[in-house]
Amino acid sequence: MLTWKKNDVKQATVGILFLLPNILGFLVFTAIPLVISLFMAFTDWNLEMHNMFQNATVKSVGFGNFVKLFTDPDFFTYLGNTLFLMIGIPFGVAGSLAAAMLLNHDFKAGSKKLYGIIILTIVMTVCCMMLVLVGMAATAMTLLVCGIAGAVIVGGSVGGQTVYRTLFYFPSFTSGVATYILWKKLYSPENGPINNILQPMLDWFTPIAARLSPKGATGIAGVLLVLMGLGYAVAMFRRCRRWYFGECGTTSVIIGAVLLMIPLLCAQLWSGLGWGGAFGFFFAAAGVIALAALFFFGRDYKCVTDYGMADAIIIDGIIMIGLFILLGMTNVVLSMPAQATSADGFVAPKWLADYYWAKPSLMIMGFWGAIGSNNMLLYLAGLSGVSQELYEAADIDGATPIQRFWNVTWPQLSNVTFFILVMSIMGGLQGGFEMARVMTNGGPAGSTTTLAYYIYTEGFGTGRLGYASAVAWTLFAMVLCVTIFNWKFGNKYTND
Amino acid sequence: MAKELTMFNRGVKLVVLHVVLALVATSLVLPFTWMILASLKRLDEIGLDSWLPQAFQWSNYREVFTMKGIMFGRWYWNSIFVAFWVTFLQVFTSSLAAFSFARLKWKGRDTVFLMYLATMMLPGLVMMIPNYQNMIYLGLVDTYAGLILPAAFSAFGTFLMRQFMMNIPHSLDEAAEIDGASKWQLYWTVILPLSRPALVTLTIFTFIGNYNSMFWPLVMMKTPERYTLPIGMMAFDSSQGQQTNLLMAAVAMSVIPMIILFIFMQKQLVKGIMLGGVKG
Numbered sequence: 038m039l040t041w042k043k044n045d046v047k048q049a050t051v052g053i054l055f056l057l058p059n060i061l062g063f064l065v066f067t068a069i070p071l072v073i074s075l076f077m078a079f080t081d082w083n084l085e086m087h088n089m090f091q092n093a094t095v096k097s098v099g100f101g102n103f104v105k106l107f108t109d110p111d112f113f114t115y116l117g118n119t120l121f122l123m124i125g126i127p128f129g130v131a132g133s134l135a136a137a138m139l140l141n142h143d144f145k146a147g148s149k150k151l152y153g154i155i156i157l158t159i160v161m162t163v164c165c166m167m168l169v170l171v172g173m174a175a176t177a178m179t180l181l182v183c184g185i186a187g188a189v190i191v192g193g194s195v196g197g198q199t200v201y202r203t204l205f206y207f208p209s210f211t212s213g214v215a216t217y218i219l220w221k222k223l224y225s226p227e228n229g230p231i232n233n234i235l236q237p238m239l240d241w242f243t244p245i246a247a248r249l250s251p252k253g254a255t256g257i258a259g260v261l262l263v264l265m266g267l268g269y270a271v272a273m274f275r276r277c278r279r280w281y282f283g284e285c286g287t288t289s290v291i292i293g294a295v296l297l298m299i300p301l302l303c304a305q306l307w308s309g310l311g312w313g314g315a316f317g318f319f320f321a322a323a324g325v326i327a328l329a330a331l332f333f334f335g336r337d338y339k340c341v342t343d344y345g346m347a348d349a350i351i352i353d354g355i356i357m358i359g360l361f362i363l364l365g366m367t368n369v370v371l372s373m374p375a376q377a378t379s380a381d382g383f384v385a386p387k388w389l390a391d392y393y394w395a396k397p398s399l400m401i402m403g404f405w406g407a408i409g410s411n412n413m414l415l416y417l418a419g420l421s422g423v424s425q426e427l428y429e430a431a432d433i434d435g436a437t438p439i440q441r442f443w444n445v446t447w448p449q450l451s452n453v454t455f456f457i458l459v460m461s462i463m464g465g466l467q468g469g470f471e472m473a474r475v476m477t478n479g480g481p482a483g484s485t486t487t488l489a490y491y492i493y494t495e496g497f498g499t500g501r502l503g504y505a506s507a508v509a510w511t512l513f514a515m516v517l518c519v520t521i522f523n524w525k526f527g528n529k530y531t532n533d
Numbered sequence: 534m535a536k537e538l539t540m541f542n543r544g545v546k547l548v549v550l551h552v553v554l555a556l557v558a559t560s561l562v563l564p565f566t567w568m569i570l571a572s573l574k575r576l577d578e579i580g581l582d583s584w585l586p587q588a589f590q591w592s593n594y595r596e597v598f599t600m601k602g603i604m605f606g607r608w609y610w611n612s613i614f615v616a617f618w619v620t621f622l623q624v625f626t627s628s629l630a631a632f633s634f635a636r637l638k639w640k641g642r643d644t645v646f647l648m649y650l651a652t653m654m655l656p657g658l659v660m661m662i663p664n665y666q667n668m669i670y671l672g673l674v675d676t677y678a679g680l681i682l683p684a685a686f687s688a689f690g691t692f693l694m695r696q697f698m699m700n701i702p703h704s705l706d707e708a709a710e711i712d713g714a715s716k717w718q719l720y721w722t723v724i725l726p727l728s729r730p731a732l733v734t735l736t737i738f739t740f741i742g743n744y745n746s747m748f749w750p751l752v753m754m755k756t757p758e759r760y761t762l763p764i765g766m767m768a769f770d771s772s773q774g775q776q777t778n779l780l781m782a783a784v785a786m787s788v789i790p791m792i793i794l795f796i797f798m799q800k801q802l803v804k805g806i807m808l809g810g811v812k813g
Contacts, residue, residue, distance in 0.1 A: 045640045051716055052639035059630040062686030067652055070663035077663065139554055144547070151540060155547050177585045182559070185566060190555035203799060204558040207565065210795050211788045213745035214763035218770050219568050219784055222777055228580025230567050409561065414803055467656045471747055475767060489658055496662045497752055509659045520654055 077506040084500025102507035119487040123465040125400035127355050129407025137416035144197040159194045163187035205409030212406050217475040220402045224388035232385040243382035251374045258367040265363040266320050272356045273324050283338025285345035293349035300360035395484045412457045419453035459523045488512050572781035579777045593782045608765035616743040619684045623739050627690030632720045635698035653688045675755045697731035734805030
């Protein structure tokens with residue numbers, strides 16, 4: 038134990054005095070509630086039984102709340118919703134990265150003269166195009182959209198990065214109740230602008246799709262499924278190759294392979310094709326056999342078991358989502374002929390009011406907000422830190438732009454990506470409350486109720502405080518897992 | 534000849550870049566465009582294919598303030614009032630705590646700081662339910678104090694300020710000490726003025742975060758007069774939301790202060806995000 042000298046005590050007193058306001062607030066609004074919350078999770082505290090009229094004593098139920106939770110199908114539905122909405126995260130991150138890379142150019146590259154010529158060219162082109170459009174008697178809408186685009190490009194060519202960055206950042210900056218209400222109106226099936234634009238397009242597409250026979254649709258769906266199998270095979274081959282050459286540890290290769298196999302095993306349920314399940318199972322089994330064979334024969338270049346873990350999770354996770362999309366597409370294609378030949382043809386979705394479309398609607402909105410978010414700014418900072426010499430070296434080796442990206446930019450940004458993903462996953466697990474409350478009330482039929490919204494309705498709606506606390510602590514346990522994962526692998530991956 | 538060709542190539546590249554960027558930016562801004570235009574329409578024009586109003590109804594904006602049951606001006610004021618106090622208190626307490634963590638040496642300091650950091654990871658949801666019971670117990674439900682006090686202390690703010698204060702040269706402390714300054718004087722006259730960039734950043738962050746905050750006001754506030762803007766907008770949406778043009782006018786007015794703030798403060802904000810993110 039440390040011994041405290043008189044001087045130490047004095048210094049500590051001064052230090053604590055400065056902390057005092059914060060510590061008081063921390064105790065009253067964080068520490069004490071935390072303890073109460075933990076206590077609540079093990080009781081039957083319910084506002085229907087324990088209120089000012091009916092003062093029954095609060096009883097401990099041990100792990101009763103948690104047992105109830107894990108046997109409650111609702112809980113798993115809502116957990117599924119939360120995870121489903123998180124599928125949007127990689128798209129958002131990829132969008133931010135793309136935006137950051139576009140913004141990271143030197144807009145005044147070369148001479149002032151060139152810069153001037155470019156501005157002049159752009160301004161002239163925009164003016165001419167507007168004049169032509171007016172001359173062609175374009176509708177006011179076309180003029181309006183072109184006018185905005187023109188104004189943006191003129192502003193951007195004069196102001197450079199700042200102008201674009203500001204415009205990109207708008208959606209995430211204003212996010213909150215205001216934008217949720219705005220999107221609710223945009224999605225409105227009766228008079229929302231999205232369906233106003235989409236319906237004519239679908240009407241145009243209906244007769245084309247109607248020519249597709251059910252047989253043809255089955256064929257296309259089959260091709261999509263085979264593509265999925267091929268994608269899986271390529272990804273699996275890459276993973277095994279990395280393991281063989283010592284760029285990926287044994288644990289990492291197993292995790293990556295499992296991620297890749299999930300969509301194939303779901304093919305039984307979701308593909309809509311009779312042979313889909315067997316097909317998926319066959320490919321998954323082939324993967325397992327290949328891995329087993331690899332492990333049996335061993336490799337020459339050894340590495341620690343969890344080496345390359347982040348690469349396995351990020352890349353294979355993204356591929357997994359791609360495979361799921363292909364799988365979903367088979368269903369869409371299969372149902373197309375029947376819908377196109379029905380009386381109404383294709384009907385624009387009812388978005389937030391539709392059980393199946395509600396979650397994708399929220400994800401589209403999320404993507405809109407995610408492109409120019411803080412993540413883009415973090416990526417911009419990361420990009421400016423990438424040494425120019427590496428690019429020069431890559432150029433001397435004759436690297437193509439794609440090779441430049443995968444072999445220079447991507448590895449150099451790996452720590453930023455890792456940080457962003459961990460933060461997004463933690464936010465995603467706790468997220469969805471505001472959207473659900475403002476836009477859908479968790480509906481239709483609970484399809485947009487996330488865990489956060491569930492805690493809110495349980496705690497503040499029905500008043501089952503004990504149960505709500507148990508859900509909250511379960512959520513906390515999940516977030517903690519992500520945090521521990523971050524501690525364990527974050528630093529390692531950063532130093533790769 | 535060759536030189537001109539590369540210059541031409543570079544020019545074409547730049548123009549293409551501008552076109553791509555402008556297209557992305559335009560599509561991101563389109564929802565806002567629709568919002569502004571819809572807010573200037575008559576109600577019966579809302580569902581039409583054309584986004585443009587036949588005649589600009591600027592009176593919509595005035596009408597929002599006089600609608601029955603919608604105390605828009607009052608909510609605006611509440612939001613700004615609450616956000617102001619939260620920001621003031623949070624920046625003050627955070628800078629005090631950060632000073633203690635960054636510039637004072639005392640036993641157990643780093644342990645306490647680690648505990649602080651750990652609380653940053655706790656999901657706010659865990660604390661919400663007992664905090665609400667806490668507020669009932671303290672009699673603060675449906676009061677401004679109940680909104681302001683829990684938000685006045687922040688581990689994140691402390692962390693951000695500490696990161697900045699660590700980088701101020703330590704020779705300043707010694708110089709102040711030789712001049713016989715007390716710790717408070719050191720904080721108030723030396724460190725605080727030098728931390729201005731971090732103070733500005735934290736101020737903007739806290740203000741915006743609080744201006745947009747929804748969960749806590751939603752649970753706490755019961756009387757419509759005391760609603761903040763987000764809660765008020767939700768009430769507007771659920772009670773008279775079919776008046777899309779007026780609703781959009783209200784949304785536009787609630788978003789505009791943020792946009793103005795961002796345009797003027799974006800340098801500090803961008804710096805702050807790097808400070809909080811990259812090092813964290």
